[in-house]
Amino acid sequence: MKPSTIDLKAIIRAEGLRYTNQRESVWQELQSSDDHRDAEDIYFSLRQKGINISRATVYRTIEVLVKNNLVRKLDLGDGKNRYECKWDAAHHDHLICTECGKIVEFMNDQVEGIQSDIAREYGFSLSYHIHQLFGLCEDCR
Amino acid sequence: MKPSTIDLKAIIRAEGLRYTNQRESVWQELQSSDDHRDAEDIYFSLRQKGINISRATVYRTIEVLVKNNLVRKLDLGDGKNRYECKWDAAHHDHLICTECGKIVEFMNDQVEGIQSDIAREYGFSLSYHIHQLFGLCEDCR
DNA sequence: TTATATGCAAACCCTTTGCAATCCG
DNA sequence: CGGATTGCAAAGGGTTTGCATATAA
Numbered sequence: 056m057k058p059s060t061i062d063l064k065a066i067i068r069a070e071g072l073r074y075t076n077q078r079e080s081v082w083q084e085l086q087s088s089d090d091h092r093d094a095e096d097i098y099f100s101l102r103q104k105g106i107n108i109s110r111a112t113v114y115r116t117i118e119v120l121v122k123n124n125l126v127r128k129l130d131l132g133d134g135k136n137r138y139e140c141k142w143d144a145a146h147h148d149h150l151i152c153t154e155c156g157k158i159v160e161f162m163n164d165q166v167e168g169i170q171s172d173i174a175r176e177y178g179f180s181l182s183y184h185i186h187q188l189f190g191l192c193e194d195c196r
Numbered sequence: 197m198k199p200s201t202i203d204l205k206a207i208i209r210a211e212g213l214r215y216t217n218q219r220e221s222v223w224q225e226l227q228s229s230d231d232h233r234d235a236e237d238i239y240f241s242l243r244q245k246g247i248n249i250s251r252a253t254v255y256r257t258i259e260v261l262v263k264n265n266l267v268r269k270l271d272l273g274d275g276k277n278r279y280e281c282k283w284d285a286a287h288h289d290h291l292i293c294t295e296c297g298k299i300v301e302f303m304n305d306q307v308e309g310i311q312s313d314i315a316r317e318y319g320f321s322l323s324y325h326i327h328q329l330f331g332l333c334e335d336c337r
Numbered sequence: 338t339t340a341t342a343t344g345c346a347a348a349c350c351c352t353t354t355g356c357a358a359t360c361c362g
Numbered sequence: 363c364g365g366a367t368t369g370c371a372a373a374g375g376g377t378t379t380g381c382a383t384a385t386a387a
Contacts, residue, residue, distance in 0.1 A: 178334035193319030
């Protein structure tokens, strides 16, 4: 069903863009963990691995990945965006521990359905939503 | 049930803080409309009304109001925070039109209940949540 | 009186942008 | 080769902060 790997080159090219080392590196880096990373994280990790890349390119590349639905941008309200791999993940929302920052993913069909109902009720056509639950995780209570 | 007006002076004093003209002005300004205002809005409105206040004080005052549960801070993902009067409003979440920026408030008990269930399931004790639905409003479709 | 609040401007943080150099196709 | 991509550093936008001055209590 889901591909075991994504051919970034093909996707990039299909968009009429150029396949570069930097773009591949950012994509690899994002795939390398299930964490919700911020741009600085990614920039630093890549530099540490000896890859030549600039912050500007990290941002610009993420933009490309987001636009192609490979990456999801998360705003957790702390002033910087996080990014998570999207291609292999089902839709989900987030539970965030305000103490340690732990992020747990959840998904609830009922809520998804109700959201549609609410949108309909107010005459909106929904394009996306943000649903984040903040509190203390088991370990931090 | 709900007070027809809030005695900011009493609340401020109870916190061991000083009641000032600027604090009262920001509070009045926030109460004067049901809109979701940003800091610059509030700063400008007050200056236009001839009230002497600085941006710094607007931010610092909002902080005080938020901490005392008089005001709610909203992050709609566009880089600046919005603020809404909280003391006279029942809890609600937001539907946001991505075209014209219209904000509609909604409330759904079922979703509220499910959120608690989800938190329990993952061992979290919930303190607050963000639930925003983005799409096109009736007029913008 | 005297510690808290304010105003100002500078600092901050994350992100974006202009531009010359580089590199993909 | 030629235009897209990059790196750099500077600019941007919202928010916060340091410090001297003003002010509530």
